[in-house]
Amino acid sequence: MSDFTCALLLMAAGSSRRFGKNKLLLIDRNSDYLAINTAQQYSHLSVKWAIINANQLSLLPGLCHLGYQVKIVSESPSFSESLKHLVHATTDSHSWLIALGDMPLVSRSTIDQILCYLAQGNQLVVPRFKGKRGNPVGVGREYLSAIQSLNGDVGLRNIVDEQSAQVTWIDTEDQGITFDIDETQDWVKYNELMHSIRR
Numbered sequence: 001m002s003d004f005t006c007a008l009l010l011m012a013a014g015s016s017r018r019f020g021k022n023k024l025l026l027i028d029r030n031s032d033y034l035a036i037n038t039a040q041q042y043s044h045l046s047v048k049w050a051i052i053n054a055n056q057l058s059l060l061p062g063l064c065h066l067g068y069q070v071k072i073v074s075e076s077p078s079f080s081e082s083l084k085h086l087v088h089a090t091t092d093s094h095s096w097l098i099a100l101g102d103m104p105l106v107s108r109s110t111i112d113q114i115l116c117y118l119a120q121g122n123q124l125v126v127p128r129f130k131g132k133r134g135n136p137v138g139v140g141r142e143y144l145s146a147i148q149s150l151n152g153d154v155g156l157r158n159i160v161d162e163q164s165a166q167v168t169w170i171d172t173e174d175q176g177i178t179f180d181i182d183e184t185q186d187w188v189k190y191n192e193l194m195h196s197i198r199r
Contacts, residue, residue: 004119006138007090008042010035010050012059012101013073013082023181024101025056028191034181036062037104042111043067045097049089051082080150087147094118098156099136104190105176106136113170114138122168126160127177133160133169134177 012024012035024035035052036059042048043066050063051071063070071085087096095118097111110127114136117125123140126133137156139147146159160167181187 004095005047005093006045006095006097006115006118007047007049007086007093008045008097008099009083009086009090010039010042010048010068010099010101011079011082011086012038012056013051013053014076014079014101019182019184022056023187024052025058026181026187029195033059033062034104034187035059035101036066038099038101038106039063039066039068041104041106041108042097042099044108045111045115047090047093049086050101051077051086053077078151079153079155083147083150087144093141095123095138095140097136097138100180102181103135103176103179104181105179105193106134107174107176110170110172110174110177111136113172117168117170124160124163124166125168125170127170127172127174129172129175129178132178135180136177 026034039050048068049071050068051073052059053076054072054074060070071089097114114125114127118138118140123142125138143159181190
């Protein structure tokens with residue numbers, strides 16, 4: 001499809017209750033925010049949106065520099081509310097690539113592979129590492145009503161579970177699709193890894 005469009009939706013407005021503070025504002029050894037490091041992985045895409053809350057305005061310059069359109073909300077919405085905000089802003093898109101702001105290690109090759117499957121008409125594309133499903137998730141317009149029916153912080157898990165027979169699975173060696181910054185030790189591990197790569 002020559003005019004195929006896929007909008008990248010970066011979910012970055014959460015309150016990070018389990019982490020104890022706003023983990024997306026964590027600063028690494030290079031003085032970069034976690035959310036900006038994640039956003040960088042998708043910067044090669046043409047249509048990019050991110051959602052942040054009013055307590056995360058320090059992310060705005062970095063996101064804009066990377067070419068993102070940014071939706072700012074007053075409080076930390078649920079995942080489903082954030083997703084609906086961004087889908088509403090990109091309703092002309094044929095599909096959406098839904099990424100989480102606390103997953104900075106997803107490889108560009110995985111991202112491009114998911115986009116390729118979406119462009120071929122697949123409507124629900126999920127990467128998998130050693131049998132464990134991960135993110136980002138690609139969703140086509142056939143699931144627009146399902147997205148609009150989501151509530152709370154369930155994410156896309158319910159849709160994937162209910163439509164498992166329709167999922168196009170991508171088995172990958174990219175462990176980044178399952179690595180998120182959920183606890184302090186994850187952040188320590190991430191910084192150690194990035195330090196070893198950059199030396």
